[in-house]
Amino acid sequence: xxxxxxWFSKTGLSKYISHLDLxxxxxxxxxxxxxxxxxxxxxxxxxxxxFSLPLSxxxxxxxxxxxxxxxxxxxxxxxxxxLKEVMPDGIDVFDVTDPxxxxxxxxxxxxxxxxxxxxxxxKFLQSSLEALSxxxxxxxxxxxxxRKKVMKQVDLLPNIQSxxxxxxxxxxxxxTVLPAGDKMxxxxxxxxxxxxxxxxxxxxxxxxxxxxxxxxxxxSFK
Amino acid sequence: MTKQMEKLLAKVQKPGRYTxxxxxxxxxxxxxxxxxxxxxxxxxxxxxxxxxxxKILYSLVNERDDxxxxxxxxxxxDMEEQLRENNVPLxxxxxxxxxxxxxxxxxxxxxxxxxxxxxxxxxxxxxxxRAEDRKSxxxxxxxxxxxxxxxxxxxxxxDLFMPGEGEEVTNDVIDLLKIAKRENWSKDExxxxxxxxxxVYVPSLYTVDYNDDGTVKSVTPHGGAPAKVKKRIISxxxxxxxxxxxxxxxxxxxxDRAVGEIFRxxxxxxxxxxxxxxxxxxxxxxxxxxxxxxKSLCDTSGYDEISLCSLSTSDYSELKTLxxxxxxxxxxxxxxxxxxxxxVDNFSDELMEQLKRVRRSGLTFAPEAGTQRLRDAINxxxxxxxxxxxxxxAFSGGWTSVKLYFMLGLPTETMDDVAGxxxxxxxVVDEFYANPNKPKGKGVxxxxxxxxxxxxxxxxxxxxxxxxxxxxVEKQNHLKSSVHTRKVNVSCHENHTSYLEGVFARxxxxxxxxxxxxxxxxxxxxxxxxxxxxxxxxxxxxECGVDPHFYANRRRSxxxxxxxxxxxxxxxxxxxxxxxxxxxxxITTPNCREKCNACGANKLNGGKCDAMC
Numbered sequence: 001x002x003x004x005x006x007w008f009s010k011t012g013l014s015k016y017i018s019h020l021d022l023x024x025x026x027x028x029x030x031x032x033x034x035x036x037x038x039x040x041x042x043x044x045x046x047x048x049x050x051f052s053l054p055l056s057x058x059x060x061x062x063x064x065x066x067x068x069x070x071x072x073x074x075x076x077x078x079x080x081x082x083l084k085e086v087m088p089d090g091i092d093v094f095d096v097t098d099p100x101x102x103x104x105x106x107x108x109x110x111x112x113x114x115x116x117x118x119x120x121x122x123k124f125l126q127s128s129l130e131a132l133s134x135x136x137x138x139x140x141x142x143x144x145x146x147r148k149k150v151m152k153q154v155d156l157l158p159n160i161q162s163x164x165x166x167x168x169x170x171x172x173x174x175x176t177v178l179p180a181g182d183k184m185x186x187x188x189x190x191x192x193x194x195x196x197x198x199x200x201x202x203x204x205x206x207x208x209x210x211x212x213x214x215x216x217x218x219x220s221f222k
Numbered sequence: 223m224t225k226q227m228e229k230l231l232a233k234v235q236k237p238g239r240y241t242x243x244x245x246x247x248x249x250x251x252x253x254x255x256x257x258x259x260x261x262x263x264x265x266x267x268x269x270x271x272x273x274x275x276x277k278i279l280y281s282l283v284n285e286r287d288d289x290x291x292x293x294x295x296x297x298x299x300d301m302e303e304q305l306r307e308n309n310v311p312l313x314x315x316x317x318x319x320x321x322x323x324x325x326x327x328x329x330x331x332x333x334x335x336x337x338x339x340x341x342x343x344x345x346x347x348x349x350x351x352r353a354e355d356r357k358s359x360x361x362x363x364x365x366x367x368x369x370x371x372x373x374x375x376x377x378x379x380x381d382l383f384m385p386g387e388g389e390e391v392t393n394d395v396i397d398l399l400k401i402a403k404r405e406n407w408s409k410d411e412x413x414x415x416x417x418x419x420x421x422v423y424v425p426s427l428y429t430v431d432y433n434d435d436g437t438v439k440s441v442t443p444h445g446g447a448p449a450k451v452k453k454r455i456i457s458x459x460x461x462x463x464x465x466x467x468x469x470x471x472x473x474x475x476x477x478d479r480a481v482g483e484i485f486r487x488x489x490x491x492x493x494x495x496x497x498x499x500x501x502x503x504x505x506x507x508x509x510x511x512x513x514x515x516x517k518s519l520c521d522t523s524g525y526d527e528i529s530l531c532s533l534s535t536s537d538y539s540e541l542k543t544l545x546x547x548x549x550x551x552x553x554x555x556x557x558x559x560x561x562x563x564x565x566v567d568n569f570s571d572e573l574m575e576q577l578k579r580v581r582r583s584g585l586t587f588a589p590e591a592g593t594q595r596l597r598d599a600i601n602x603x604x605x606x607x608x609x610x611x612x613x614x615x616a617f618s619g620g621w622t623s624v625k626l627y628f629m630l631g632l633p634t635e636t637m638d639d640v641a642g643x644x645x646x647x648x649x650v651v652d653e654f655y656a657n658p659n660k661p662k663g664k665g666v667x668x669x670x671x672x673x674x675x676x677x678x679x680x681x682x683x684x685x686x687x688x689x690x691x692x693x694x695v696e697k698q699n700h701l702k703s704s705v706h707t708r709k710v711n712v713s714c715h716e717n718h719t720s721y722l723e724g725v726f727a728r729x730x731x732x733x734x735x736x737x738x739x740x741x742x743x744x745x746x747x748x749x750x751x752x753x754x755x756x757x758x759x760x761x762x763x764x765e766c767g768v769d770p771h772f773y774a775n776r777r778r779s780x781x782x783x784x785x786x787x788x789x790x791x792x793x794x795x796x797x798x799x800x801x802x803x804x805x806x807x808x809i810t811t812p813n814c815r816e817k818c819n820a821c822g823a824n825k826l827n828g829g830k831c832d833a834m835c
Contacts (some may be wrong), residue, residue: 008306012223012242012243013223013241013242013243016231016237016238016241016472017238017472018236018238018473020474021238021474022472023474024472024474024478025245025470025472026526027526028245028470028522028523028525028526029524030524031526032521032524034524039556045556046526057237058231058232058237086524088243088244088245088470088472089243090243116225137773203228204225204229205225205228205232206232
């Protein structure tokens with residue numbers, strides 16, 4: 001048995017597939033592909049799939065990955081070829097590699113966000129830039145206190161690793177690196193919602209693309 | 223996907239229900255298409271995507287080069303709100319085009335409580351709900367499914383019904399519509415010609431007259447329409463079309479798995495069961511055909527479960543051949559085989575051994591009634607011994623819970639019969655503790671699920687009054703107070719829903735205005751307890767001057783003209799009358815394999831019926 005990392009993008013309509021549904025969808029896909037899967041040995045045998053980091057419903061991902069377990073001989077190139085043939089529209093497998101990092105190594109994620117406005121992009125950009133250079137930007141984030149679910153206050157500013165914003169036509173484009181992974185995770189909508197709040201201007205449409213996952217050393221998760 | 227749609231989807235739960243794009247969904251080049259067909263399931267995506275009939279007809283129509291079938295489901299209330307607020311018409315999943323762009327819009331009527339959703343979906347598409355307000359040929363609104371054996375409450379809204387099995391008649395109607403479009407026929411012209419197709423019911427070609435007491439006096443056909451509309455059946459299940467691929471949903475459907483249909487019809491003749499009569503005669507599919515079809519479905523979907531589909535799995539005569547041949551490859555591929563609808567009277571040791579080879583799920587049996595006398599009356603030919611022996615087998619096979627289905631409100635039922643349910647459940651509990659090898663440290667759970675009986679057309683009980691809600695509540699309370707152990711859980715159905723179901727199941731054309739009125743007041747998703755508005759329904763009956771008790775709680779005489787008498791489902795009325803009389807004497811009728819009881823359904827299939835071979 002060996003573990004391989006399957007790299008895929010999830011764009012277009014497939015962004016509406018939730019993480020739970022993606023799990024089921026990928027399980028069926030790997031079964032259709034006819035690759036020599038390793039099955040769990042419990043009462044209800046199923047292929048082993050482990051997604052490196054779930055992607056929020058509605059966000060696109062360009063460098064997503066999941067680990068699967070293979071039994072028997074098949075080269076990564078062959079696995080890639082077989083998987084490419086069975087994917088539903090919107091999910092494109094583009095590489096199969098031997099994992100270098102573990103999902104625990106994920107520390108940050110890089111996002112490209114496009115906000116579409118009806119005319120007030122300038123004002124939004126200005127007040128957002130002010131907010132980002134201010135002292136603090138507090139948001140509420142669901143968290144846990146012991147076992148209880150509570151809302152926690154988090155200051156975004158020390159957590160934002162980088163954030164560039166520019167206006168393109170009526171859109172504001174944001175490029176940002178935020179904490180991600182099992183230690184600290186900040187959903188990019190926390191940032192956009194906070195900026196909507198301080199500016200008093202809400203975008204008509206929000207497009208979020210997770211471009212890649214990064215390690216503590218700011219290198220690509222591999 | 224338009225920006226507007228993206229905005230809507232950002233505001234609703236489970237947006238994946240509205241995007242389409244699933245594996246194996248079919249997108250075609252419009253320039254090569256003559257007929258666009260929107261197949262509508264009047265309930266949510268998760269429920270509709272579980273329905274085998276839709277999968278069959280979707281693939282069947284899409285086999286044609288000249289037609290494109292797309293899917294439409296009832297949007298959940300949050301999506302409906304968004305559609306209405308933003309003036310977005312209801313659309314089909316494959317193309318995203320509004321329903322008004324289609325030539326034919328078909329609804330499958332699986333249960334009465336989905337009727338209001340049909341009106342709501344038409345309205346959401348900006349299509350007038352009443353057939354008479356739609357003057358042009360297209361979009362033509364059609365409907366099929368078990369409920370159209372009495373289509374009368376829907377006749378105000380639907381242009382054409384297809385009673386019976388749809389594999390052939392759907393293509394016949396599409397062929398005719400294609401000619402009608404090319405030659406610019408009027409809607410009336412088309413409907414008159416369509417009424418000549420076997421298995422097509424055009425309600426506007428029939429006039430219904432009523433007696434002073436409110437019963438139907440006569441149903442008169444016009445324009446050459448047949449006096450009796452014969453349901454369509456498929457003669458040979460081995461050669462009839464069956465999909466090689468299912469659309470595989472992203473959002474989990476209620477039944478999200480491969481389905482192998484094994485036979486149609488039922489040999490049992492349980493007197494309360496509509497499905498047992500309207501799907502006759504028995505036609506079986508050969509085990510090797512089923513095996514191949516299941517394999518293809520699993521290969522193309524990646525599903526890890528197959529469910530065998532019929533009214534009574536263990537009555538399939540080739541089950542002993544089918545199961546081993548299925549298990550041969552499904553075990554290798556880690557696929558689970560589910561066998562729903564097992565009977566207690568032929569649950570063999572052998573069958574249980576095979577069940578143990580597949581993943582263990584719950585065991586469910588349906589004795590339907592608590593005492594032998596009542597089980598005989600409803601012709602559920604199952605003895606208490608058989609129930610107990612089966613449970614004993616299950617318990618010694620390692621099961622620790624069983625589920626038993628019952629009905630309340632069956633004709634001739636007394637309070638003793640009701641208490642009998644609790645007594646039977648107690649005996650099942652005792653069986654568990656009598657088992658010397660029972661698993662240590664584990665208790666037993668006997669779950670009793672109790673539905674309220676609704677008399678249905680084309681059954682021996684079609685003349686019977688339905689119990690009033692008051693009586694049913696009394697019986698439910700009596701049952702609950704008769705249970706003296708915590709090992710037995712009782713869950714009862716909601717009675718308001720059963721009552722309304724009873725009204726519409728045996729309703730006539732005068733219910734159309736009630737349906738429209740209730741829908742205008744806001745009724746839809748009536749089958750969902752959290753959406754059902756009984757108060758609004760009662761207001762609608764009141765305002766329309768229609769008495770629901772007349773339909774639900776009245777005993778009909780055998781010589782009354784029933785609203786569905788002009789539909790021919792093969793079953794002879796004399797047979798149903800005989801069965802009704804036997805029920806009142808608690809006399810059983812042997813199943814069709816033991817003896818042919820001359821129900822008449824075999825004449826639909828040239829005299830053939832697989833029960834006798």
